[in-house]
Amino acid sequence: MYGLELRRIIEYCRSHKNIYCYGAGLYGKIVCAFLYLNDICIDGFLISCLETEDSMVLNKKVMSIDETLIKGDGAGVLICVNNKVRQELINKLVALRWDDYLEIDDELINEMDNCIDYEKVAGLNRNNRVLLYHRVFNLQNDIWRLAVSPEEFERQIVYLKKHYDIVPLDELEFGGHDNQIAITFDDGYIDNYIYALPIIEKYQVPVTIFVATGNIGTECEFWWDEIEGLISNTEDNKEIHLEDYVLTLNGFENKKRACYLVREKILTLDYKQRRKFISALKEELRVEGESRAQNRTVDADELRQLDRSNWVTIGGHTVTHTRLTSQTEAEQRWEIFESKRILEKIIGHQIFCFSYPFGGVDDYDETTIELALEAGYKNIIAVGQRYKLGTQAKYCVPRIVVQNTGEDHRKGHPMMKSLFIG
Structure with a gap:
């Protein structure tokens, strides 16, 4: 049974002829799904600044708040954004002299989220999507959240194959609504070959593996793993001195925080500057930092064997x-x-x-796209979509990052939420 506030939202929606969600992001999608499970279909999503006239989210039209569509009798508005920007949207409605709205705060969003069986609302989102994996490995301290266990990966593949049309990346029609999924891996970790490949071939699912070449043929780790190894193996109570602050390495959580702060610090450095920083860090912490075989890149022979698979594209x-x-x-x-x-x-x-390293909206630009095209690449993908209009939009296709989903299958497959939101 729902609490008083959720019942109030349902009653508000049922008392209006039309309902719009102001906000078409995560919160708006959760609200739309919750209402759908209570036999309420919203009429569309509203946003303050519309980039393109034919935008759709969950098969609903995305409209500008300035449109006259909501100004008729019987229309209600649900404000579906986080606390940081909620007042800005309220001010916009006030400026438009629109006072028939209901705020949905973070706590109510969490309550709605906990009520939703995402498998039951899967039909709302038939957009074609691209998934991004990094590692298939039982990693003890996965501070970067890159690893999915082999057991979980197999469960996910079984689920995806049952419910989606898994296609090669170059056959995916991005922006289409054919319920297609493309599977990708970034970086080229050795576990892609040892653990992922047998599952890929067992279930005959096409994947694309994007390989960074710098460590091929070496035992070297990726630089973020190297940082984690140095800091994790440092004695408690040692300190790292950065420009603006001092980090005390005391316990797992403090060391994890230090890893993220150091990563952010050197993210913009070039290769030589980064090696210099890591060498100085080793000296400061007095840790050798031996490479761990589990974190290496595939070697040349393993890469060739991946490429020979009928189901792998490099x-x-x-x-x-x-x-x-x-x-x-x-x-x-x-x-x-x-x-x-x-x-x-x-x-x-x-x-x-x-695929662009890291793939966020700040990690590539127009120059990057032009160079990738000049190099002969045809399918170019990101994680965050920096350009949503024009010719560049097709060269920064976004992806959904997949992580361990745990064992709780009480409300449908745990992966379903990521696919629905994505």
Whole structure:
């Protein structure tokens, strides 16, 4: 049975001829799903600034708040954004002299979320989507949240194959509504070969693996894993001195926080600057930082075996896995072209897929896109979509990052929420 506030929201919606969600992001989608399960279908999503006229979310039209559509009799508005920006939206409604609205705060969103069986609302979102994995491994301290256990990965693949049309990345029609899923991996960790490949071949699902080439043929870890290893193996109560503050390494949580702060500090450094910083960190902490075999990249032979699989496509992911927007055009060119050259030399044929390192909206720009196209890449994907209009939009296809979903299957498959929200 719902609490008083949720019942009040349901009654409000049923008392209005039309209902609109002001906010088309995470909160708006959760509200839409909750109402759908209570036999209430919203009439659309409202936003303050409309980028394109044909925007759709959950098969509902996205409209500008300035449109006259909501100004007729019987329309109600649910404000579905987080606390930080809620007042801004209220002010917008006040300026429009619209006073028939209901605020839905963070606590109510969480309450709604806990009530939703996302498998029952799956039909609301038939958008084609791209999933992003990194690792398939039972990682003890997964502070970067990159790993999915082999057991969980197999459960997810079984679920995806049952409910979606899994297609190769180059066959996915992004923006379509055919319930298609493309599966990708970033970085090229060894566990992609050891643990992911057998499951991929067992269930015959196509995947694209984007490989950073800098550590191929070495035992070296990726630089973020190197940082984690140094800090995790440091004695408690030691300190790291950064420019603006001192970090005390005392206990797991403080060390985890230090890892994230150090990562943020060196994210924009180029390869040489980053190596210099990590060397100084080793000296300061007096830790050798031996490479761990579980964190290495696939070697050349393993890469060739991945490529020989009928279900695997290899893609580029730069050499040093550096934020490309922090580099000069010449440096970006080298990262993109050289990694492509190395991969093609190893596997013996051309590659046409590329993903930006990190893939956030600040991690690539127009120059990056132009260089990737010049290098011969045709399918170029991101994580966050920086450009949503024009020709560049097709070269920054967003992805849903997949992580361990746990064992709780009481309300449908745990992965369903990520797919619904995405």
